[in-house]
Amino acid sequence: MSTISDLRETLDRHAEDLVDTGLTGRAGAVRRQVRVARRRRAATAIVAAAVALGGTVTAVGLAEGRSSTPQPASELGGHAVPAQLTSLGYTYAYTDGVAGAESATLSLPATNAPRLVSWAASGDGLELTGPRHDAWSSGATHFDDFAFVAAGDHPTFTASGDDVALAVYELTDAAPEGVTRDGITFRQQVAGQSLLDAAVADSGAARASADIEGAGAGRLTVAYFCTGGGDGTTVHVSVAGMPAASTAGCTDDTFDPGGIDGRRSLSWTPPPGGTGQVRVWATRGPDGPEVVDPDLRLGVGIYGPAESTERTAGVSLPALTERDGHVWQLVDVETSAPGARKLAVTAPGQDVVAQALLTGVPVGTHGQLHSGSRRLSWVLADDEQTGRVPGVLRADDPALRLELVGPAGPDARMAFALYSQLG
Secondary structure (H helix, E strand, O other), X not given: OOOHHHHHHHHHOOOOOOOOOOOHHHHHHHOOOOEOEOOOOOOOHHHHHHHHOOOOOEEOOOOOOOOXXXXXXXXXXXXXXXXXXXXXXXXXXXXXXXXXXXXXXXXXXXOOOOEEEEEEEEEEEEEEEOHHHOEEEEOEOEEEEEEEEOOOOOOEEEEEEEEEEEEEEXXXXXXXXXXXXXXXXXXXXXXXXXXEEEEEOOOOOOEEEEEOOOOOXXXXXXXXXXXXXXXXXXXXXXXXXXXXXXXXXXXXXXXXXXXXXXXXXXXXXXXXXXXXXEEEEEEEOOOOOEOOOOOOEEEEEEEOOOOOEEEEOOEEEEOEEEEOOEEEEEEEEEEOOOOOOEEEEOOOOOOEEEEEEEEOOOOOOEEEEEEOOEEEEEEOOOOOOOOEOOOEEOOOOOOEEEEEEOOOOOOOEEEEEEEEEOO
16 A cells, blocks of 8 residues: 555656645554443343344334434443434434344434434444445444434444444434524534635525635635525526536535535635635526525535645645545545556555545546446546545455546546545
8 A cells, every 4th residue: 555655756756745744644543443342231121022033123114304302311232322422513312223132123214304323232343234235344332433324315224243233313403513594504614624604595595695705825615505496496606706606406405515425515716815705696597587486595605725635646635524424534545657547445454435536637538436346436537626435445345446438648647545534
């Protein structure tokens, strides 16, 4: 696996400096600690009945939507259940769960709000399967890790091990630090980027704006959303009076619009002392009049530069990223030789988020991501973006490969940035 020093040697011939922030040396400090528990307690009557039927419990039809009366902490399969969990500043309350002596299965219906699923077991670890037939091992045996379930998803989770339990947590009304209006929040901190200004427009208003003034130097991220505008809506963005984006559709999820997963966003570097506004507005069609709809809702947030970055393959990599309800920290980067057509990476003994990057290729060339024999997503070359995140690369997953489709050229460069779970 490439070290930061190896990367610098690889990129020197292209005049790219890779700034070593010391993150690689701290990799061990951010790895999740395995907590060992060996607790044997009398099971509840439900668990006892499940054991008699074969040790598997299945729950269906758990309460839909946000919990108005959160359940207090209790015991599940002999394990103390935390009353609440937090994810990216949001608070989730325990509502229900299942347990079994050797396995437990939890089937969740679709709801209109996100949830968390956490787990516990006796012994050193347990095996889990989740959405999309994903299977992984976990040493977090005290409800100290979780999987994020997005609104509208209806996954099934199975835990296998010794005295296993699965607990469901629903989103509460407690708002994270940031700018909140009518339950819609632009968080104050997103992966090391601080919120500079944000606005959530009134229902039915076709315009929203936030101020750039005081942004300072560095690259800014503009996150915005549009919902409820109906078919044929086009969303426009201008920065300091200049057109910046125009996209079709107005059906965004208003949960965590400033977050990295699934948000609409663009990047912009203001000139020194730059001032002005970021404006978002909605029209009926690309060139039509402003949308008139009482259900229309617009919002925009401006985030400052990341606290620290590393530079490789022509792009800046943030020290932190977010994925699946967790924060992840950069621990390693692997790059291809100039002009190479393939690059592969495996998880370095722990689960990581792998970010794929592609630069320096001729127009029309792109990358294709593969996991084993499965095709994943395309990766387009864009020096102003930080690539594509196909998801979590688990320790026992097959290698993740990036392959060029089209001419490579002598300056083609591929890279994988690896991020370890921080919280």
